[in-house]
Amino acid sequence: MRGPSAALLIVTAAVQLTACDTPGTPLRLAPYEFRLAGTDSVFHWPPSSLPVRYYVEPVGQLPEYVASGIVTWQQQFLYGEFRGERVLDSALADVVIQLIGSPPPDAPLTNDPPRIVCEGVTLVPPRVDAGLAKPQFESRLQIELRWFSGPEPSDIVNCLARVTTHEIGHSLGIFAHSADPVDLMFGQPQVSTPSLRDRATVQTLYHVPSDILPWSSTPP
């Protein structure tokens, strides 16, 4: 085989390689409400604030639940809209997570049916006018977790892991609950990973303009 015939082979291969196959835009589920309750305000972390820094008290397996929750939510995106990381100094954190009460039992996570033996709350700080283009949160976001005594240890750790991921979802800016129990952002979460509707909701949230700026440790 000499040059001209080899060149013909290359052209044939090139045509096959680049034959047209136009991709379609994916259909996404309709999002549930994510605006701050009682207002029309939307919050999400701007690109300049990424990665969002989470500090968690080093109690039991809580740091692992937080690390897993951050990655779980980050995986819901395709275009780098959100990134988070754990930090070891609370002074550097954008979000502080603490456990109220005694340390939880030391037990491995299981696939047992969910039991509501813990709870969490994300404290959204008030907004202030700091002379910026938009109102700004007055302080860091704060997440509080607590568990109830009595049930099996595995129920407690399963619940804490699940609720931690749910609360991290709030910290991304989903400031409301889904009405569907198959969604992680249902008021009392029954599942441990985001559903397709959770994914559609958080993706939508990060593609609408945010009305609120995050708190910043450095003055504007």
Add this chain to the structure above:
Amino acid sequence: MRPTAALVGVLVGAMPAAAVAQVAVEVGLGALGSSILVRDSIVQELTVRPDIAPSATVAIGALLDPSWQLLAGVRWTRGDLARREGDEKTSIMTMTVWSGSLGLRRQLNDWASVQGSIGAIKYAPSDEAKVGTLFQEGAPLFAAAALAVRAERRFGARTAIGLQIAYDAHRFGTQALRSSGVTGQRIVHRISIEMTFRRSLSDARP
């Protein structure tokens, strides 16, 4: 014909000549631009495209006859992968892209040549950067086809410096995009311009 079969055909056909050919080593430095990798719509349309990035190429060429040269090369680029949405542009990550090719160059006259090649392209985001992106479920190898034109000026019997404009195309899609409902693959077009330096390993004209 499958691309791999074509590649094998070129290799086998060229071997007897290449075995006795003069060999030249080439390097190229320049810039590379790419068309969009993804077009999506979340609230509004968005696109993902690599920014124009520096590129470097290393290749080895073997003379088959006075007009034809067999080439094997590797190209490296590294630059920002950016999301564009409305008037806003946001960097997703800094990413390296490798491509390897095997092709033929036809010398048109003393200073001009054209080149065709086939090969593969590998997008190589770092493990830390790819979570939360279209590469989080992997970045496959894409078959590619390329064309190039080059103008050169010779300096002595062994050395030549030139300017090359190259075009390549490949299909693009990732598992993360498919998992999100994107069906099919997009044809991605890339154009590069490079200053080239070629050095023959013998005195014969490459």
